[in-house]
Structures are given as C-alpha cells and as structure tokens.
Amino acid sequence: MASVWRLSVLCGAQGGRALFLRTPVFRPAQISAFLQDQPTPGWCGIQHIHLSPSHHSGSKAASLHWTGERVVSVLLLGLLPAAYLNPSSTMDYSLAAVLTLHSHWQVQQGLGQVVTDYVHKDAVQKAAKAGLLALSAFTFAGLCYFNYHDVGICKAVAMLWKL
Secondary structure, three states, rough: OOHHHHHHHHHHHOOOOOOOHHOOOOOOHHHHHHOOOOOOOOOOOOOOOOOOOOHHHHOOOHHHHHHHHHHHHHHHHHHHHHHHHHHOHHHHHHHHHHHHHHHHHHHHHHHHHHHHHOOOHHHHHHHHHHHHHHHHHHHHHHHHHHHHHHHHHHHHHHHHHOO
C-alpha cells in the first residue's frame, strides 16, 4: 500500500504523467538527442558523449600494459607452486622479478590515482612517479641481495612456515 501511495505522489493529477516528465529541465527527446550527438532545438549543452573507446584506439600502449599485467599475474599463479615444489636460485630470482613487477603495477594504479587526484603540480606528480619507480628498483635490488647473500625467498618462506 505504501508503494502505491509513493507512486501516486510521483504521478500528478494531469493525466498520470510522472513528476520528472513535467519538469522543464530535461525531456526524453533532449536526452535521447544528447546521447546520439544530434542537435536539439533549444538545447545549449555539450553533446559529445562517446561510450566506446574507439576515439583513442590509435595507441596500443594501454592494451599492451593490460596484457602484460595479466601475463605477470598468470606467471605468478604458476610460479608460486613451482617455487614451493622446487626451491632453487632460479625460482628465487624469478619470484623477485615477478613479485616486484606485480607489486609495482598494483601500487602504481592505487597511488597513481591518488597523486593524479590530489597533487596538482606537474613537477610534484613526476617526483611521486619517480619515487615509486625508485622504490620498486630498491625492492628488486633488496630481494636480489637477499637471494645472493642469504637463504633466498623460497627457503625463507619455508623457514617461516616451520616456526
């Protein structure tokens, strides 16, 4: 009963037309023309909405980056059980490279969006991106140092599991 009453509030006494259809701001013909890039008489708004990425299809960099991320994720899914079953220095260095690359891309997506939204100076944005790149390089160097001078990633994880 309450839903019927709410519906009657939205429908006016003028032939049952809904409230939003009686407002002079937007009419369905204007909205339809707006989405189809056709000019409507009396409409002064910007009429360029493109829902498909066909206008930016000249660059394949984003597509290749996305494909690279998927390849690294699949490699990581196969590399983790392989490293557990066959711990070796090759697995240690492979894990160091793939984990660093995977974490760099994930942090770049999250932190890069924050930097883009809240940091408005171009020099500071470039410094933040350079800092992230330096952090990833130091992470990879640290994991390689750990693999060369200590027990390695695979044996370190096994030692942690024995605790």
